[in-house]
Amino acid sequence: MQNNSLIINNISKYVNISLIIKLIGVLLFISLTFLPGVAWVSICNAESISTADLTELSIRELMEIEIEITTASRKSQTIANTAAAAFVITQEDIRRSGVTSIPEALRMVPGLQVARIDANKWAISSRGFNSRVSNKLLVLMDGRTLYSPLYTTVFWDIQDTLLEDIDRIEVIRGPGAALWGANAVNGVINIITKNTKDTTGGLISVGAGKEERGFGSFRFGDTLGKNAYYRIFGKYADRDESKYSSGHDAADDWDIYTLGFRTDWNPTETDSVMFQANNSSADSGAATTVPSLTPPYSTALVEDNNNEGINFLTRWQRILSNTSDMILQLYYDRTKQSLSIIGETRNTYDLDFQHRFSPLKDHEIIWGLGYRLTNDKIKPSYSVHIDQKSRTDDLFSAFVQDDIKIFEDSMRLTIGAKFEYKDYIGFEFQPNIRALWTPDKQNSIWAAFSRAVRTPSRGERNARVDFFVLPPGIPPNSSGLPILISNIPNDKLKPEILYAYEIGYRNQISDSISMDITAFYNIYNDLRSTDADYTAVFFESDPLPPHLVAPISLGNDAHGHTYGIEVYGEWQPIAWWKIKPAYSFLHINITKSPSNFSIESLDKAAPRHQISLRSNMDLPMNLELDLWLRYIDDLPVINIDGYCMMDARLGWKPTQNLELSLAGQNIFDNQHKEFNDSVLNLVSTEVERTIYFKVTWHF
Amino acid sequence: MIIHNQNKYYKVFTANKVTKYILWVILILMISVSIPSSLTYASESLNTESKLKAAFIYNFAKFVDWPATESKDTSSQPFVIGVLGRDPIIEKLLTIEGKLIKGRKLSVRTLSDIKEINDCQVVFISTSEKNNLIGILNAIKNKEVLTVSDIKNFVDEGGNIGFVRVENKIRFDINLKTAEKSNLKIRSDLLSLARRIIN
Numbered sequence: 001m002q003n004n005s006l007i008i009n010n011i012s013k014y015v016n017i018s019l020i021i022k023l024i025g026v027l028l029f030i031s032l033t034f035l036p037g038v039a040w041v042s043i044c045n046a047e048s049i050s051t052a053d054l055t056e057l058s059i060r061e062l063m064e065i066e067i068e069i070t071t072a073s074r075k076s077q078t079i080a081n082t083a084a085a086a087f088v089i090t091q092e093d094i095r096r097s098g099v100t101s102i103p104e105a106l107r108m109v110p111g112l113q114v115a116r117i118d119a120n121k122w123a124i125s126s127r128g129f130n131s132r133v134s135n136k137l138l139v140l141m142d143g144r145t146l147y148s149p150l151y152t153t154v155f156w157d158i159q160d161t162l163l164e165d166i167d168r169i170e171v172i173r174g175p176g177a178a179l180w181g182a183n184a185v186n187g188v189i190n191i192i193t194k195n196t197k198d199t200t201g202g203l204i205s206v207g208a209g210k211e212e213r214g215f216g217s218f219r220f221g222d223t224l225g226k227n228a229y230y231r232i233f234g235k236y237a238d239r240d241e242s243k244y245s246s247g248h249d250a251a252d253d254w255d256i257y258t259l260g261f262r263t264d265w266n267p268t269e270t271d272s273v274m275f276q277a278n279n280s281s282a283d284s285g286a287a288t289t290v291p292s293l294t295p296p297y298s299t300a301l302v303e304d305n306n307n308e309g310i311n312f313l314t315r316w317q318r319i320l321s322n323t324s325d326m327i328l329q330l331y332y333d334r335t336k337q338s339l340s341i342i343g344e345t346r347n348t349y350d351l352d353f354q355h356r357f358s359p360l361k362d363h364e365i366i367w368g369l370g371y372r373l374t375n376d377k378i379k380p381s382y383s384v385h386i387d388q389k390s391r392t393d394d395l396f397s398a399f400v401q402d403d404i405k406i407f408e409d410s411m412r413l414t415i416g417a418k419f420e421y422k423d424y425i426g427f428e429f430q431p432n433i434r435a436l437w438t439p440d441k442q443n444s445i446w447a448a449f450s451r452a453v454r455t456p457s458r459g460e461r462n463a464r465v466d467f468f469v470l471p472p473g474i475p476p477n478s479s480g481l482p483i484l485i486s487n488i489p490n491d492k493l494k495p496e497i498l499y500a501y502e503i504g505y506r507n508q509i510s511d512s513i514s515m516d517i518t519a520f521y522n523i524y525n526d527l528r529s530t531d532a533d534y535t536a537v538f539f540e541s542d543p544l545p546p547h548l549v550a551p552i553s554l555g556n557d558a559h560g561h562t563y564g565i566e567v568y569g570e571w572q573p574i575a576w577w578k579i580k581p582a583y584s585f586l587h588i589n590i591t592k593s594p595s596n597f598s599i600e601s602l603d604k605a606a607p608r609h610q611i612s613l614r615s616n617m618d619l620p621m622n623l624e625l626d627l628w629l630r631y632i633d634d635l636p637v638i639n640i641d642g643y644c645m646m647d648a649r650l651g652w653k654p655t656q657n658l659e660l661s662l663a664g665q666n667i668f669d670n671q672h673k674e675f676n677d678s679v680l681n682l683v684s685t686e687v688e689r690t691i692y693f694k695v696t697w698h699f
Numbered sequence: 700m701i702i703h704n705q706n707k708y709y710k711v712f713t714a715n716k717v718t719k720y721i722l723w724v725i726l727i728l729m730i731s732v733s734i735p736s737s738l739t740y741a742s743e744s745l746n747t748e749s750k751l752k753a754a755f756i757y758n759f760a761k762f763v764d765w766p767a768t769e770s771k772d773t774s775s776q777p778f779v780i781g782v783l784g785r786d787p788i789i790e791k792l793l794t795i796e797g798k799l800i801k802g803r804k805l806s807v808r809t810l811s812d813i814k815e816i817n818d819c820q821v822v823f824i825s826t827s828e829k830n831n832l833i834g835i836l837n838a839i840k841n842k843e844v845l846t847v848s849d850i851k852n853f854v855d856e857g858g859n860i861g862f863v864r865v866e867n868k869i870r871f872d873i874n875l876k877t878a879e880k881s882n883l884k885i886r887s888d889l890l891s892l893a894r895r896i897i898n
Contacts, residue, residue: 051791054754055798059762059892062754066867090866168867197826198864201851223827227785269790656855698851 083434083446085518089169096626098649098663110582111173111566115675118685120157120254120284126187128606138184141191158282158307167194175452185452196229202699209692213238228265242685250685251302256282270319279310287683288340297469301340309335324357343379367400383466396421412436447503456493490554499523512572527558560590576618607633624651638676657698664691753791762889777806784825824848870894
């Protein structure tokens with residue numbers, strides 16, 4: 001790894017790499033746009049036209065129509081008609097990338113920062129502000145939120161499901177707050193599993209490798225009576241520990257088992273009901289540094305943390321007319337997390353209703369109501385103190401959106417807002433306005449302005465976290481007592497506010513080339529800031545030994561802006577070869593008033609440039625060769641060097657029902673570090689080179 | 700505790716700002732030139748797989764010949780598409796009843812019995828009939844009926860045309876062998892668009 005980063009660093013001294021990349025990109029797109037003789041196949045981004053109108057199209061045209069995404073606007077529409085930075089990771093993308101977990105699959109989305117902290121933890125965010133507790137991203141699985149209100153993050157180590165049964169993962173970069181509520185500030189990720197109608201039959205998948213010590217999953221699905229289908233699945237995975245920078249083995253090995261059930265039932269032609277139940281349990285190893293008031297003043301806790309989750313979800317959809325439908329969803333989610341420094345048991349009950357209808361010609365209105373009740377029981381530890389160990393919070397929300405067609409259907413304006421009332425925050429209003437212009441079947445341009453809010457977490461408001469100790473007598477501590485640096489909670493902490501301006505352009509240049517560009521400018525106010533006030537040091541004698549505490553207080557004194565560009569393209573030069581490049585650029589500028597020792601500089605822990613290049617080749621004899629190259633820029637704020645990473649997968653389908661694959665990850669490099677997390681004092685490890693072999697059998 | 704090099708950021712910032720403006724200008728130019736002058740047909744919202752599949756089936760019929768049944772004077776008789784089992788495609792097909800296929804009016808029928816397949820030119824077999832698939836295909840073996848379905852591996856089991864979802868779009872496989880055994884002639888235009896052909 002040292003060699004690669006040296007080369008890149010040396011080159012960038014003489015040549016501005018970022019500039020060149022941009023110029024090449026622009027030249028490429030210009031030349032492709034004006035490529036002579038390219039057949040302008042009409043892409044019918046048809047939606048809501050009747051079957052009769054569809055029959056007017058040729059088979060070629062029907063084959064180009066995309067099946068819809070729902071996250072961007074809570075209703076089905078194709079990406080080309082979405083006035084937002086939308087990206088869909090398809091089942092094919094997941095299968096051919098060789099990834100073994102959902103966070104790894106997210107690396108292919110331009111604009112998302114995915115950094116592996118250790119073998120079972122990731123720091124994932126959209127458009128900046130990444131950390132283990134990256135808090136501006138909302139993640140849903142089949143409509144159930146995976147976002148933890150205590151830590152304002154997603155614990156990816158227990159959010160797992162059968163990857164083969166994921167239909168798609170819809171990713172919206174940018175605020176989805178108007179529809180999905182607070183905390184969908186910089187993005188929304190929705191993991192959608194397949195309808196049981198599409199997963200009948202059996203599936204067994206087993207594999208083993210260097211880092212993936214062993215994994216196996218099974219699924220069986222069938223019809224249930226006349227109008228229903230069901231499936232049941234189980235999965236077990238055991239992952240090896242990674243290495244520290246020194247080369248020694250770390251303690252982050254991980255094993256997880258998941259069991260799940262789902263059924264879809266169509267009692268009448270206009271109703272459909274879905275029910276699912278899931279249970280996951282994971283043992284995740286972790287090394288955490290905790291402060292200690294006695295020499296050596298810090299201890300490394302190496303533990304196996306046990307995390308569990310169980311959830312039940314049911315959804316009823318009813319078609320009311322040609323232009324209206326309604327959805328009612330109810331779920332119960334229970335999670336039990338234990339980290340070395342804090343434990344939490346949480347129950348969440350959520351009820352969500354939405355109705356879509358068309359009161360006037362050219363207007364389509366979606367509105368909804370929601371209620372969520374969450375209660376928790378916190379188990380503090382030596383270094384985390386919390387006053388209120390158990391709390392119940394409820395959240396009332398309502399949203400409304402009007403989708404208006406103007407100028408003979410070539411332009412659409414969407415105006416919407418979400419209203420939320422949370423007992424400890426009060427009332428929040430998150431509006432947005434989006435416009436989409438589709439001058440013809442190939443091009444679409446969209447622009448959006450939104451306001452979004454990130455509500456403070458239970459941890460920020462109630463938990464005091466001790467970070468580290470300054471030993472007595474060693475500068476800057478000139479006193480005779482150890483000084484404990486602690487984060488003091490602030491239950492008057494205000495929500496963070498974002499105003500986002502976004503613009504995007506999509507062009508289906510030809511049958512085989514398409515591109516998607518998005519640019520954004522985000523203004524942040526009232527960002528959580530930390531203030532180390534050395535005059536507020538106080539004496540504390542509980543717990544013993546007596547010590548001083550230097551409090552770091554939380555406030556809302558930071559503000560700033562970010563801007564960036566995300567580019568994605570798909571090119572199929574020959575029928576059996578698809579190339580998918582992606583590039584994103586991000587600039588973050590956060591300041592704090594007044595300036596002081598500040599931890600929010602960690603918010604700048606996002607790489608300036610990210611490049612991803614995927615190549616999928618269908619070779620003769622039912623072979624598939626898939627390559628994935630990624631370049632991630634430095635994170636100088638947390639001392640991480642930029643790195644280049646290459647994954648490769650060779651797949652073979654000797655028969656229609658059997659698939660063998662050999663996948664290697666990080667093959668150029670022995671090990672490299674991707675992130676240094678300091679918010680939860682985790683010791684990060686390095687991502688190692690790995691290879692695994694997998695057999696999948698459908699029956 | 701963490702010190703970063705302010706100077707480095709400052710230099711890169713200025714360079715990028717200029718580049719950014721240049722990119723914006725080029726982007727706007729690109730967009731304005733690549734938009735054709737006439738605003739043609741544009742799009743609306745909400746596609747469903749069933750509508751697409753129904754439209755596909757309507758189109759398939761145009762590319763397939765039924766020699767035995769067409770040679771007689773059948774132009775006055777309706778062209779029948781039957782649906783076996785329960786599937787939302789039924790409603791979509793019903794909305795295009797009456798349309799002309801090869802000069803014959805389209806008629807859509809829900810089949811409750813395998814024997815009724817003989818009266819159809821095309822039969823769509825729903826996923827709900829998956830467990831009886833072998834039995835169904837055996838019962839109509841070598842009859843001049845085009846079998847279409849979205850059941851997994853339909854063409855490997857002997858079905859004529861099977862729908863497959865690939866990366867958010869609909870594709871189809873064709874079993875030319877069983878089609879020829881049923882005396883159906885599938886035109887090369889349709890064969891060239893198939894994802895996979897079993898021969």
